[in-house]
Amino acid sequence: MNLLLQTWPWYVAGPIIALVTFLLFYFGKHLGVSSNLETLCSMEGAGKFTDYFKIDWRARKWNLVFILGLIAGGFITSQWMTPNEKMDLNPKTIENLQEFGITDAGYAYLPEKIYGLDQLSDVKNLLFLLLGGVLVGFGARYAGGCTSGHGIVGLSNFAWASYVSVAGFFIGGLLMTWFILPFLIKLL
Amino acid sequence: MKYLKFFALGILFGIALSKAEVISWFRIYEMFKLQSFHMYGVILSAVLIGVVFMYLFRTEKIKDFQGNPIHVRAKKSGKYRNILGGIIFGMGWALAGACPGPMFILVGKGAWSILIVLLGANLGAFLYGILRSKLPH
Numbered sequence: 219m220n221l222l223l224q225t226w227p228w229y230v231a232g233p234i235i236a237l238v239t240f241l242l243f244y245f246g247k248h249l250g251v252s253s254n255l256e257t258l259c260s261m262e263g264a265g266k267f268t269d270y271f272k273i274d275w276r277a278r279k280w281n282l283v284f285i286l287g288l289i290a291g292g293f294i295t296s297q298w299m300t301p302n303e304k305m306d307l308n309p310k311t312i313e314n315l316q317e318f319g320i321t322d323a324g325y326a327y328l329p330e331k332i333y334g335l336d337q338l339s340d341v342k343n344l345l346f347l348l349l350g351g352v353l354v355g356f357g358a359r360y361a362g363g364c365t366s367g368h369g370i371v372g373l374s375n376f377a378w379a380s381y382v383s384v385a386g387f388f389i390g391g392l393l394m395t396w397f398i399l400p401f402l403i404k405l406l
Numbered sequence: 407m408k409y410l411k412f413f414a415l416g417i418l419f420g421i422a423l424s425k426a427e428v429i430s431w432f433r434i435y436e437m438f439k440l441q442s443f444h445m446y447g448v449i450l451s452a453v454l455i456g457v458v459f460m461y462l463f464r465t466e467k468i469k470d471f472q473g474n475p476i477h478v479r480a481k482k483s484g485k486y487r488n489i490l491g492g493i494i495f496g497m498g499w500a501l502a503g504a505c506p507g508p509m510f511i512l513v514g515k516g517a518w519s520i521l522i523v524l525l526g527a528n529l530g531a532f533l534y535g536i537l538r539s540k541l542p543h
Contacts, residue, residue, distance in 0.1 A: 228444050231426030232451025238419045239452070240459050245411060246470050248479060251506040255531035262528075270535040283409040285510045287416015292514025294417065295424035307432055308441040315435070327430040327512070328503070333519045344522060346501070351509075351526020352533065353498025358506060359534040360541065361491025362482030365505040368492075369449060372481050374456025379483035386492015387499060388438075394500035395438035402501070 222299045225306065239370055247280055250367035252358035254278070254285050318403040331406060342406055361386065420511045429511050431503025438500050484543040498530075 239249045256271065257278045264271035275282075305324035312323045320329045330337070337343040358364040361383040363372060369387070372380020426448055427433045437445035462468040463476040470476050482488075499505050502523045504512060509527060512520040534541075 225427060226422065226425040228426060228447030229451055231422045231428065232448045233455055234418065234422040235448070235452040236455035236459070238415050238422075239456060241411075241415055243459075243463065243476050243478070244468075244470055246472070246474075247412070251510070252527075252531075255506065255527055256535070258528055259532045259535060264532055264535060267532075268535050268538070270538055271532075280409055280412045283412045284416040284419075287413040287418075288420040288507060288510040289416075289514035290413070291417040291420015292424055292429070292511035293516075294514075295421050296515040299421065299425065305427055305430065305432060307436055308439075311432065311436040311439055311441045314439065315432075323432050327427070327432070327515070328517055328519075329431055332431070332503075333517060335519060338519055338522070347519060347522040348526040348529075350498050350502025350504075351523035351528075352530035353494050353526075354502060354505060354509075354523075355498075355527035355530025355532075356534045357491045357493070357495025357498055357530070358527075359491070359531045361488050361495055364495060364507075365449075365499070366507055368481060370452050370456060371478065373453045375460045375478050376457075377481045377483075379481040379488045382488040383481075383492040383495075386489045386494075387496035390493035390496025390498075391434075391438045391500040392496075393493075394497040395435060398497070399435075399500060 223301055224303070225301050235370060239374075242284075248367075249371050250281070250363060251285065251288075252355070252364035252367065254281050255355050256359060257282060318400065320403070331403070337406070340406070346402065346406060357390070419507070420514065423508060423511055424515070429504065429508035429515075434500060434503040486542040490542070502526075 242249050257275045260271040260273050260275050307324045315323045320331050322330050332343065332346060361368065363383060368380040368383040373384060423429050428448055433445055436442045459468065460478060463478060466475045504523060506527060509520055509524050
C-alpha cells in the first residue's frame with residue numbers, strides 16, 4: 219500500500235512514460251497530447267474559420283479517448299493514491315517562492331495564490347491562467363508538438379526539429395521563471 | 407472495445423505523471439530554477455528507453471500488433487516554427503506550470519481552475535490556426 223501512497227521517483231515514472239509511448243506505437247498510434255487541442259477546435263466548428271481545422275476528427279478519436287484516460291488517471295490518484303506526506307521540493311525553491319508570498323509550496327500540487335478557487339473572482343488571476351494556456355496552446359501548435367510529441371517521441375527518435383523545439387521550451391521557460399514570472403506574481 | 411486500450415494507457419500515463427508530481431506547478435518552477443534533478447530524470451529516462459525501442463522499430467526487430475513495420479512520423483520542421491513556437495510554449499509551461507497532458511490530469515484531480523488554462527490552450531491553438539498563414543515557418 220505504501221507504494222501506492224508514496225511519491226514515485228523519476229526512475230519509476232520515466233520508464234512508465236516510455237512504456238506507454240511504446241504501446242501506443244505498437245497499437246499503430248503515437249504519443250502526442252497537444253494535437254488534441256486542434257481536434258477539439260475542429261469539433262467545436264473552427265473549420266468554418268480556416269481550412270487548418272478541417273480535419274477528420276473521427277480518425278483521432280483514439281487520442282481523445284487517451285485524454286479521457288488522463289482525466290480518469292488524475293481522478294484515481296486523487297481518490298485513492300494521494301500521498302500523505304509533503305512534496306520533497308528543494309528548500310531553496312520553497313524559500314524563493316515565499317518571497318513572492320507563495321507559502322504552500324509542497325503542500326498542494328498547485329499554488330493557492332495562482333490557482334485557488336477564491337482567487338478566480340480576481341480578473342488578474344483569470345488573465346494569468348488564460349495567458350498561460352494561450353501560450354501553451356499557440357506555442358505547441360506552432361512548434362508542431364509539446365512535451366510529449368517533441369520532448370519524448372522526437373528526442374528519442376533523434377528528430378532535429380524536436381531538439382530545436384525542446385531547446386526553445388527551455389529558453390522560454392527559463393526566461394519566464396527567472397525574469398517575467400517574479401514581476402507577474404507580484405501583480406496577483 | 408477498440409478504444410478501451412487507449413483509455414487504459416491514458417489512465418496509466420495519468421497515474422504516473424500524478425504520482426511523480428510532474429503535474430505540479432511547484433515541480434515545474436523548481437525545474438526551471440535548476441534546483442532539482444527530479445523532472446530532468448523523468449524526461450531523460452523516458453527518452454533513453456525510447457531511443458532503444460526507436461532503434462528496434464527502425465531495424466524492424468519489433469513490429470506493430472498487425473505485424474507491420476512501425477514508422478515514426480517525422481515532426482514538422484522549419485527554420486522558425488520550432489524555435490519560436492518552442493519559446494512561446496516554454497513561457498506558457500513555466501507560467502501555468504502545466505503542459506497539455508498534466509492539464510487534463512489536473513481536471514481529473516478536481517483542480518477546477520485548470521479549466522481556465524485549458525480554455526486558454528484551446529484558444530491558443532485556434533489563434534495559431536487563424537494566424538498560421540501570416541507566421542514565418
